[in-house]
Amino acid sequence: GENVEQHPSTLSVQEGDSAVIKCTYSDSASNYFPWYKQELGKRPQLIIDIRSNVGEKKDQRIAVTLNKTAKHFSLHITETQPEDSAVYFCAVLLSGGYNKLIFGAGTRLAVHP
Amino acid sequence: DGGITQSPKYLFRKEGQNVTLSCEQNLNHDAMYWYRQDPGQGLRLIYYSQIVNDFQKGDIAEGYSVSREKKESFPLTVTSAQKNPTAFYLCASSRGAAGELFFGEGSRLTVL
Numbered sequence: 001g002e003n004v005e006q007h008p009s010t011l012s013v014q015e016g017d018s019a020v021i022k023c024t025y026s027d028s029a030s031n032y033f034p035w036y037k038q039e040l041g042k043r044p045q046l047i048i049d050i051r052s053n054v055g056e057k058k059d060q061r062i063a064v065t066l067n068k069t070a071k072h073f074s075l076h077i078t079e080t081q082p083e084d085s086a087v088y089f090c091a092v093l094l095s096g097g098y099n100k101l102i103f104g105a106g107t108r109l110a111v112h113p
Numbered sequence: 114d115g116g117i118t119q120s121p122k123y124l125f126r127k128e129g130q131n132v133t134l135s136c137e138q139n140l141n142h143d144a145m146y147w148y149r150q151d152p153g154q155g156l157r158l159i160y161y162s163q164i165v166n167d168f169q170k171g172d173i174a175e176g177y178s179v180s181r182e183k184k185e186s187f188p189l190t191v192t193s194a195q196k197n198p199t200a201f202y203l204c205a206s207s208r209g210a211a212g213e214l215f216f217g218e219g220s221r222l223t224v225l
Contacts, residue, residue, distance in 0.1 A: 009153070032211040043203070043216040044156070051211075089155055093211050100171060101146070101214065103156040 002027045002094050006104030013080050014112055021107045023090035024072040032093035033066060033073045034101070039086045047088075048075070080111045116140065119204050119217035126191075126198070126224050134189045134220045136204035144210060145187035149173060150201040150219070159202075162187055163210065191222060199224045 006023045013019050023033075034049035050057045050064045050073065057064050061080075066073040077084055090104040117138040126132045136145065144163050148156040158171030162181040176195025181187055187206075191198045201221050205214040 006155070034213070036214075043218050044214075045216070046213045049213070091156075100158055100161050100169070100210075102158065102172075103148075105153060105155040 002030075002092060002102045004090065004092050004102050004104045006090050006107055008107060009105065010108045010110075012110045012112065015080060015082060017080055019075075019077040019080055019084070019109055019111075021075045021088055021090070021109075022072060023074070023092075023104050024070075025092045026071065027092065027095055028068075028071060029095035030092045031095065033064070034091050034093075035062075035064060035075050036089045036091065036103075037086045038089065038106075044089060077109075080109075082111050082113055085109055085111045117204060117206050117215050117217040119202075119220050121220060122218065124220060124222045126222060128224055129193045131190055131192050132198075132222065134191070134202055134204075134222070136187045136189065136217060137185055138187075138206045138215070139185060140206055140208075140215060141184070142206035142208050142215070143184070144207045145181065146205045146207075146214065147171075147177070147179065147187070147189045148203045148205065150203055156203065159189065198222055 003026045031052035036044040037047045038044040061078050063076045087106045087108050089106045091101045120135045146161040147159040157173050160179040162168035178190045203219045204217040207214050
């Protein structure tokens with residue numbers, strides 16, 4: 001089945017630094033790639049997504065880049081703040097009419113003041 | 114106030130007992146999902162439903178069952194056949210397949 005690998009599993013940065021999380025996938029026909037943020041004790045929430053017809057999308061301090069040839073996509077957070085501390089999940093929409101979203105294992109980001 | 118509601122928030126079960134987790138949404142979404150969350154393993158798909166009276170198995174469906182008799186409701190039954198049921202269960206819904214998932218607050222099941 002579809003495999004989504006996410007790295008690193010934990011990431012610690014100083015406030016103001018950048019953070020990058022990368023995901024790779026195996027289904028070359030996948031065309032939708034969202035990122036979810038889950039703060040401690042809360043439900044996951046969508047923070048940004050990208051479709052296969054573009055290579056990059058930005059929303060203020062966060063951006064996602066997609067390399068369809070290499071089958072990987074990355075989340076970039078610039079000027080990190082303590083409130084960015086959370087678990088981040090990438091996901092891939094499986095193609096072929098299954099319409100199911102497969103998640104990576106998650107990255108625990110800690111931003112230290 | 115639109116949203117997705119799961120109940121109960123915490124549940125304890127003895128081995129050998131079935132338990133049903135409730136998931137209700139008033140967002141008028143067609144698709145609904147059940148995920149299991151374990152530490153270090155992300156969100157794993159148990160079952161999903163794209164439309165009323167239809168559902169498909171996810172990656173870890175063994176020991177679970179669902180129904181989708183109403184658009185608003187997608188209950189999950191954890192049966193005694195599920196070998197390791199202690200986990201955090203998240204229900205979600207979306208307008209379509211390639212759209213934002215809206216999650217409930219989750220149900221934490223502990224088997225004693």
